[in-house]
Amino acid sequence: MECDPDHDYQPPCDNNIVDASKAVWKALGVLQYQLGGMDIYWSDAGD
Structure with missing residues (x-):
């Protein structure tokens, strides 16, 4: 398996892949057009 559209982006993938449903991305x-590589910044909810 590969980490590509033909394999539904399922593992093995790099450890910096964020997988979510279309509904989550929309929310x-x-x-x-923004789907693909992008910078994501994580923080705790209290920050």
């Missing part, structure tokens, strides 16, 4: 405000 986060990520538009279809």
